[in-house]
Amino acid sequence: MSSNNLDNLYRRVIMDHYKNPRNRGILEDGSHTINMNNPTCGDRIQLTFKVEDGVVIDARFEGEGCSISMSSASMMTQAIKGKKVEEAIKLSKIFSDIMQGKDYDDDIDLGDIEALQGVAKFPARIKCATLAWKAMEKGLTEEEQQ
């Protein structure tokens, strides 16, 4: 098996997030809810989050999908908690750049998200990785405009 390639995609940390998703669930109180799906494949995500004083204080996700989409959602929720809304939106743009193989500001500590870089080499799977991020960007942009 040409697993070199595959191992770049299915990194250990991705599999860990898939098996043990962080922040899985629904926030009930005073939260913003975004539903998004990938109509070509059936992946879907429900993202709920809570913003106070311009800071994302909590985020949870529910949904179903492949290892890449679910681990990406888990990492995303982990990454935006405690961030200012504009920082979270900026991170989403950086993530989009990473997926398109573009250069990005490497001063930023990506943490676990860095493991998703390999997805850029699998064009058919980029939409799996970006689903949760698109949901987050849409939700926070709506929040900002309110």
Add this chain to the structure above:
Amino acid sequence: MNVQDIRRQFPILDQEVNGKPLVYLDSSATSQKPIQVIETMEKYYKEINSNVHRGVHTLGTRATDAYEGAREKVRKFINAKSTQEVIFTRGTTTALNTVAASYAQAFLNAGDEIVITYMEHHSNIIPWQQVAKRTGALLKYIPLQEDGTISLDDVRATVTANTRVVSVMQVSNVLGVINPVKEIAKIAHENGAIMVVDGAQSAPHMKIDVQDLDCDFLAFSGHKMCAPTGIGVLYGKKHLLEKMEPIEFGGEMIDFVHLQESTWKELPWKFEAGTPIIAGAIGLGAAIDFLNEIGLENIAEHEHKLAAYALDKMSSVPGMTIYGPLDAAKRAGLVTFNISDVHPHDVATVLDAEGIAVRAGHHCAQPLMKWLKASATARASFYLYNTEDDIDKLVEGLVKTKEYFSDVF
């Protein structure tokens, strides 16, 4: 039929993907094209390209002859009574939409019923939903048996005297089941309804005789049967097509154009507005010649054997869920499956690294996915150029997939 000889006529199959010989198991999505079809289209563009039905010049006549010659090939292929009953379309989707918009929309009223099944492709669901919304007709679904087949008792229970249209796929793109469309057509007619057959997955693989089926409409696509993309066919009984109005208007389809009114050409051209899909139709004609040379019966038998072999081998992989009947006699050449808890996208990615192309997703059949209680599935589909060796490689790939993800689960 000699599969190795056939494979040599499909140059695309002779290549490596991700460092492995390509194993193409996605023909239900689109088939590969034999050199004969590719060369026929190339020859058309190199030697006779011209617009049809208008030029006095020689190339125009040659192009028209080739285009109308392709229509005659399609007529024979499905045993239609006349070429007036053969309309070239962009594909199955356009053909079904034409029946919905031009027939059902015009002739159905509130309280009328449209009957389809739970296994339909989105292109045989949504056009009817739209008709139902606009006319007040009711869209009803024939339920499925436990193994995914349709029982004629359920058809009889669903189709009533109020039913005006029954539309059913002949072969399911997910379950692989072959539906008894001839018997369903009989029930439809007994109740005064018309019968529409979605032949997208059947026309490439089995002999279709529209007079024997006694269907009122048949829709199918070229690209799933060795022809190029962008060409398909709507067959319709002449007396129905004659009372239907075109849904597209413009050049090619008119008789006289006055300032406020126009009249239409005769069948089939009144349904072919604009410059038609000339090269595509000629490519479809070449594909039909190719399939006829091999024989649809031989192709069906070959695929049947492959399906039986695949069902047997795949069932032996631990953790395998196979959708649809396990009895190969009830099936066409495709197997839809899931393996353990590995998501079908991940299955398809690992197989792709092995050079094996399968489909993963909801296969444009969300209501069926709901019935199967699966958000997505993987599908391996076979055609005349596939071999038992392809299936062995698939099974090896599936075992590897399971191993690869065994650390996770």
